[in-house]
Amino acid sequence: MTKKVGFVAISNYEVYLKGMRKGLYDKLFFIDKVGTDIQTIVDFGSADGYLSDIMANIFDCKVYGYDIDPKMIETARESYSNPNLIFTDNFADIPEKVDIIYASSLIHEVYSYGSPSSIEKFWIELFEKKPYYVVIRDMIGDATMDRQSDRDDVRKVYRWAKEKHRERYLKEFEVKVGSINNNKNLIHFLLKHSYIDNWDREVRENYFPITLQDLYAVIPNDYDILYEDHNNIVYLTEIWEKEFDIDVKDKTHIKLILKRCKD
Numbered sequence: 296m297t298k299k300v301g302f303v304a305i306s307n308y309e310v311y312l313k314g315m316r317k318g319l320y321d322k323l324f325f326i327d328k329v330g331t332d333i334q335t336i337v338d339f340g341s342a343d344g345y346l347s348d349i350m351a352n353i354f355d356c357k358v359y360g361y362d363i364d365p366k367m368i369e370t371a372r373e374s375y376s377n378p379n380l381i382f383t384d385n386f387a388d389i390p391e392k393v394d395i396i397y398a399s400s401l402i403h404e405v406y407s408y409g410s411p412s413s414i415e416k417f418w419i420e421l422f423e424k425k426p427y428y429v430v431i432r433d434m435i436g437d438a439t440m441d442r443q444s445d446r447d448d449v450r451k452v453y454r455w456a457k458e459k460h461r462e463r464y465l466k467e468f469e470v471k472v473g474s475i476n477n478n479k480n481l482i483h484f485l486l487k488h489s490y491i492d493n494w495d496r497e498v499r500e501n502y503f504p505i506t507l508q509d510l511y512a513v514i515p516n517d518y519d520i521l522y523e524d525h526n527n528i529v530y531l532t533e534i535w536e537k538e539f540d541i542d543v544k545d546k547t548h549i550k551l552i553l554k555r556c557k558d
């Protein structure tokens with residue numbers, strides 16, 4: 296099954312969707328941190344709806360799963376029967392009053408496949424309903440990640456590629472993204488090195504399109520940071536340690552809850 300999202304097809308939907316589920320518990324970090332009177336949630340970039348369904352069950356509320364990929368919306372509609380779930384690829388279907396807008400693993404896709412105007416539209420849509428909470432969980436690095444790599448780490452990645460016969464992937468990554476002599480690129484490669492099944496798509500995705508500082512800059516003044524956890528994903532750092540013998544100290548993921556402080 297092949298479906299276009301933006302410019303690049305998802306060549307293996309099953310693998311793509313399975314990969315997304317790996318971070319399931321991490322993605323649900325916010326459920327015990329928001330108030331209890333939640334009536335409407337928007338799952339922004341809902342894909343096949345697996346998180347929308349969990350949220351509808353946990354909060355017993357309406358969940359709008361919104362995604363630009365009609366194939367994802369079709370799959371979601373076919374998969375879940377909870378009457379509280381509404382899946383749509385049209386933002387105009389979202390009601391005016393929204394308690395939570397939830398955006399998980401979305402920002403990097405918006406930047407990778409969107410035009411400048413659709414990126415601008417995304418930031419407007421995220422806040423325009425004045426949701427009580429905006430929950431973000433994504434790959435985000437600090438601006439200081441963009442520096443010279445440790446030379447030993449570079450050597451270890453090249454040795455890994457040779458031993459595992461992955462030279463072609465590393466080379467293609469460096470041509471499309473940039474040299475792993477840059478620390479941000481090196482960590483970027485570690486993050487995507489295993490996505491061989493959808494490689495043509497993954498290699499083009501920019502996992503770090505904005506920095507944590509850029510993210511702070513787009514948060515409107517009427518929102519406070521209720522919760523912030525900028526960290527690493529434990530299972531990923533364990534893989535990098537085991538496969539590459541590299542101990543990554545830079546933080547790669549953000550979990551953020553913004554709370555509206557003014558009407």
Ligand SMILES: C[S@@+](CC[C@H](N)C(=O)[O-])C[C@H]1O[C@@H](n2cnc3c(N)ncnc32)[C@H](O)[C@@H]1O
Nearest residue numbers: 315340341342362363364367399400401404405
């Ligand atoms: C990596 S998946 C994440 C799915 C799910 N939120 C999760 O965390 O597992 C990103 C989804 O965002 C959708 N997407 C990308 N750009 C979008 C946009 N501008 N508006 C709405 N959805 C978008 C894609 O079609 C894809 O289904």
